[in-house]
Amino acid sequence: MIYIRRMLTRSEEDHLKAIYGLQQAGPSAFTKDIAERLSTKASSVTDMLKKLADKGFVKHAPYHGAALTPKGRRQALMLVRKHRLWETFLVQRLGFGWDEVHEVAEQLEHVSSEKLIERLDDYLDHPAYDPHGDPIPDRDGRLPERATRLLADCDVGERVRFTAVQDGSDALLQLLDSKGLGIGMVLLVRGREVFDGSLELVPKQGPACTVSVQVARHLLITPVHA
Amino acid sequence: MIYIRRMLTRSEEDHLKAIYGLQQAGPSAFTKDIAERLSTKASSVTDMLKKLADKGFVKHAPYHGAALTPKGRRQALMLVRKHRLWETFLVQRLGFGWDEVHEVAEQLEHVSSEKLIERLDDYLDHPAYDPHGDPIPDRDGRLPERATRLLADCDVGERVRFTAVQDGSDALLQLLDSKGLGIGMVLLVRGREVFDGSLELVPKQGPACTVSVQVARHLLITPVHA
DNA sequence: ATCATTATTTAGGCATGTCTAAATTATGAT
């Protein structure tokens, strides 16, 4: 039995990723939502869904949306992996801002080389989260635990890793920058102001700072066991 | 007057680069040679030449080959720049071997982001030569002086930069690796064996070594003034 | 249950980039 590795086109990859993204919110992805994500028309999406279904990446229930097959999900996770690793590279190594990387990563993720992506992963020290705090699947498609707790709900004395920003406006991102807070940092919750509940934080490296409850409600964390 | 930046397709870019490559050897590039480089057919190349001529990148003299216009050359130089910078990145940062990078760089060079390529150039410290010793155009398309002198012709006491390998077989590349010699290294020619003319070399960093005349005749260098 | 509305699919068309086969042009040997 010979398996021919069939290269996916850029457009096919884009569709898989869009479906994956939409399935984070629900069990299946609807044609019009896919079309909107990709800035195309619904009829074009239908065509592509048929093709992807033929190739076994997608289960297409006409008029009722599409869902990834296990094979399709694997493919999508690899794309997400590539996208987020490149974003990490752009920010951590090339000094891009959080907000400048998406478009470029969108192109880089379609470069196809197993070796390249594994070397990049090594070079970046196997990051678990990208610069936006989104989890990076490992080479087998496993996702690290997603952050679900809010910094605002932490107790004094807890040690946590700041892993994501929820609904972050540019203003919020800039505020965090100005306080020296960045994704991936380990923080000790040193204290809590009685009057307004604001939190006193001590980063593992860098100066201590204070954030308001309003801000802390946008910051997702995972506990650090150590 | 509004200039619309017209994005080139991947195929258009490939053709420009092929023509550029062939023009290194002669004044114009012939249809069949372009076709051979790109693994397509001559008729496909003709179509593309007409298109590129319409867009002003190429001067096409039917039956007599094609030549880049200044605009086409600028475009081609930027592609060469991207290709060689990515090759440098793959080898110097990700630990790829000299011989493994071409195909991947071929994909990466088509990623379009002015900022990306300038940041990459900064990150790599503005290398003048890629891992094969080929010159990297700067952001304005200027090429560093190409190495023309052979190490074999150097005098004792000269300080030179090893910039390229001419007609390098895999065996030769491996021999160089084993002696710790790599593209870009600055070498002092410390001595010369009277009996067989072999050269004693002292790298700026790393252990001294000796290479035979046969080997030295394949190594291109540029003088280092310092 | 019907119907207006919305989502989706189908049908048919178009641009791109490739191909094969046929026609045309250039070239070098005689």
Next chain:
DNA sequence: ATCATAATTTAGACATGCCTAAATAATGAT
């Protein structure tokens, strides 16, 4: 100068991925 040969271009076809417009299916309000 002619002609066989090689290179090139032209003509016509096809797959891909997109579009618009029309037909069809699902949905929710009445």
